[in-house]
Amino acid sequence: MESKDQKMLREFNLTLPVSASDIAPLKVGDAVFLNGLVFTGREGLYDMIFEKKKEPPIDIRTLGGATINASPTVRETEPGVYHVPSITGTASFRFAKYMSEFLKRYKIRFLIGKGGMSSEVYKTCFQPNGAVYLTTIGYGMGAVYGRGILGVKDVAWKEELGLAQAMWVLEVENFGPFIVECDTQGASLFEQVNDEINDKFLRLYEDLPKFAMKRMGEIGSAKEEIM
Amino acid sequence: MIRGTSILDAARELNVRAAIDIPKDAYQKVEQLSRQETNRLSSYVLGKILENYDAATKDRVAMCADTGLPRYYVKIGNDAVIEGGMVQLEKALRQATADTTVSIPLRPNRVHPFTRKDNNNNVGMHAPTVDYSFEPDVDWVDITVTHKGGLFGGDYRMLFPADGIPGLKRFFLDSLAEFLRRGMACQPATIGVGVGGTKDMCVRLAKEAACLRIVGDRNPDPEIAKLEEELAEIGTSAGFGPMGFQGNSAVLDVHIEVAYAHTGGMPVGIQQFCYAQRRKTVRIFPDNSIEYREDPRWFTPYYRRETIE
Numbered sequence: 001m002e003s004k005d006q007k008m009l010r011e012f013n014l015t016l017p018v019s020a021s022d023i024a025p026l027k028v029g030d031a032v033f034l035n036g037l038v039f040t041g042r043e044g045l046y047d048m049i050f051e052k053k054k055e056p057p058i059d060i061r062t063l064g065g066a067t068i069n070a071s072p073t074v075r076e077t078e079p080g081v082y083h084v085p086s087i088t089g090t091a092s093f094r095f096a097k098y099m100s101e102f103l104k105r106y107k108i109r110f111l112i113g114k115g116g117m118s119s120e121v122y123k124t125c126f127q128p129n130g131a132v133y134l135t136t137i138g139y140g141m142g143a144v145y146g147r148g149i150l151g152v153k154d155v156a157w158k159e160e161l162g163l164a165q166a167m168w169v170l171e172v173e174n175f176g177p178f179i180v181e182c183d184t185q186g187a188s189l190f191e192q193v194n195d196e197i198n199d200k201f202l203r204l205y206e207d208l209p210k211f212a213m214k215r216m217g218e219i220g221s222a223k224e225e226i227m
Numbered sequence: 228m229i230r231g232t233s234i235l236d237a238a239r240e241l242n243v244r245a246a247i248d249i250p251k252d253a254y255q256k257v258e259q260l261s262r263q264e265t266n267r268l269s270s271y272v273l274g275k276i277l278e279n280y281d282a283a284t285k286d287r288v289a290m291c292a293d294t295g296l297p298r299y300y301v302k303i304g305n306d307a308v309i310e311g312g313m314v315q316l317e318k319a320l321r322q323a324t325a326d327t328t329v330s331i332p333l334r335p336n337r338v339h340p341f342t343r344k345d346n347n348n349n350v351g352m353h354a355p356t357v358d359y360s361f362e363p364d365v366d367w368v369d370i371t372v373t374h375k376g377g378l379f380g381g382d383y384r385m386l387f388p389a390d391g392i393p394g395l396k397r398f399f400l401d402s403l404a405e406f407l408r409r410g411m412a413c414q415p416a417t418i419g420v421g422v423g424g425t426k427d428m429c430v431r432l433a434k435e436a437a438c439l440r441i442v443g444d445r446n447p448d449p450e451i452a453k454l455e456e457e458l459a460e461i462g463t464s465a466g467f468g469p470m471g472f473q474g475n476s477a478v479l480d481v482h483i484e485v486a487y488a489h490t491g492g493m494p495v496g497i498q499q500f501c502y503a504q505r506r507k508t509v510r511i512f513p514d515n516s517i518e519y520r521e522d523p524r525w526f527t528p529y530y531r532r533e534t535i536e
Contacts, residue, residue: 008271009268043343070292072334073289073333074334075329075330085288085289086289086292090293091379091411114410114411115470116409135470138279138413138470139291140276140291142289142291142293143279143280143282143288144275144279144282146288146292147286162338162344162345164338165343165345190408190470194408197471197473201400201403201465201466204400204461207393208396209393209394209397211386212389215384
């Protein structure tokens with residue numbers, strides 16, 4: 001059993017944009033807080049850029065190299081003035097196919113989101129571009145992350161994509177904590193953790209019979225029967 | 228007579244309380260898990276989850292920015308009279324959803340599934356969902372709202388009597404393997420298991436079991452109650468904490484509900500209600516007085532009845 005003081009993570013407080021040497025000390029399992037500008041991006045943004053081939057009206061390269069797969073809750077206090085009380089990440093694995101080009105084209109150092117991607121994506125897309133993946137924690141931490149948001153600097157494609165999918169440029173201070181899921185070595189914390197858990201977890205299946213009827217995915221191919 | 232304006236006002240306030248204030252039963256269970264958890268990463272995350280509950284209540288902001296899909300469960304007393312009838316009640320619930328999407332704010336999550344058109348108010352075709360049940364010999368209306376995400380944590384499978392309880396346990400483990408890794412279910416979660424009925428009924432019961440029964444509540448059938456505790460123990464000992472880190476803190480509780488099934492089948496639905504348990508209930512009396520509470524009390528003896536009456 002670990003004592004209480006061992007339960008703290010190593011914490012880093014970084015100001016954007018960061019250099020390669022700034023992020024080199026980050027290791028999986030460290031906690032990170034960010035200061036500067038962070039922009040949101042999820043289905044809508046990636047679809048506009050990669051499927052509809054449009055460039056955002058805001059030059060992403062000037063924003064500091066940190067993006068979060070998320071959408072905030074937003075209140076329009078007066079026309080064109082927005083307040084963002086809370087924000088939480090959304091699952092990033094769905095956007096893995098865009099990472100190679102996205103990270104390179106927009107010089108992204110921090111991809112923030114929920115739950116990470118595979119180490120294969122980290123090795124082929126993140127590591128070559130000097131990018132790391134930070135996972136939001138718990139995933140329902142809207143109020144804590146909201147406290148790190150100072151204001152909305154800009155918003156793109158609000159009419160086209162709606163409030164939930166628009167690209168929000170947020171001014172942040174002590175925005176976090178995020179946990180380093182993929183560091184500059186391209187390792188995945190989640191994959192390491194899965195390896196540690198699997199032996200114990202799989203033992204729970206012992207003595208449980210197979211299902212009477214199988215499902216697609218449990219048979220070799222679609223030409224087999226599920227009985 | 229219960230006035231439409233009473234329903235509208237109560238439903239607005241209900242959404243505010245649900246989005247912001249964590250129910251005590253969930254808070255206390257997470258506190259307990261946090262005290263017991265020994266893994267460094269899991270312990271860190273549980274501590275932050277508690278901090279977030281406190282921050283949401285203090286700052287009056289949504290505890291999770293994915294404010295899910297607002298959903299209403301309405302229990303209508305057999306002697307209740309609603310001004311304008313059920314159509315007026317439904318209109319009030321849709322209006323309250325749109326109003327509080329702007330005022331709290333909630334995230335406008337509801338979009339057309341093909342065009343992805345967003346009305347920016349969480350209202351649309353079959354949205355918000357409203358479910359109904361009835362209660363004899365009373366004249367009030369209970370409205371419960373839940374805000375629940377919906378992308379991960381649920382599964383359905385047709386099992387057969389031959390699969391039995393061992394099959395149910397295997398499917399339960401499968402659902403943990405699918406959705407606890409990387410914390411996709413946003414655990415610690417209340418896991419609802421619906422057994423029997425039809426495909427859609429078992430999935431619906433699973434959701435109601437997860438969202439509409441408080442942590443610590445047991446099914447009145449002692450055999451089912453025992454199975455709830457057994458599955459909770461399996462989920463706890465599976466080795467997961469929040470975010471899929473190592474630990475023994477993935478489960479707030481397990482609730483099982485059953486419905487009479489086809490004689491040849493045992494369909495099973497599983498749903499996980501994340502730790503951001505957005506749920507609140509209001510009772511509106513005929514004199515238009517209102518009482519808010521945290522226990523939905525949705526599963527009444529009448530709702531679970533086996534007999535004709």
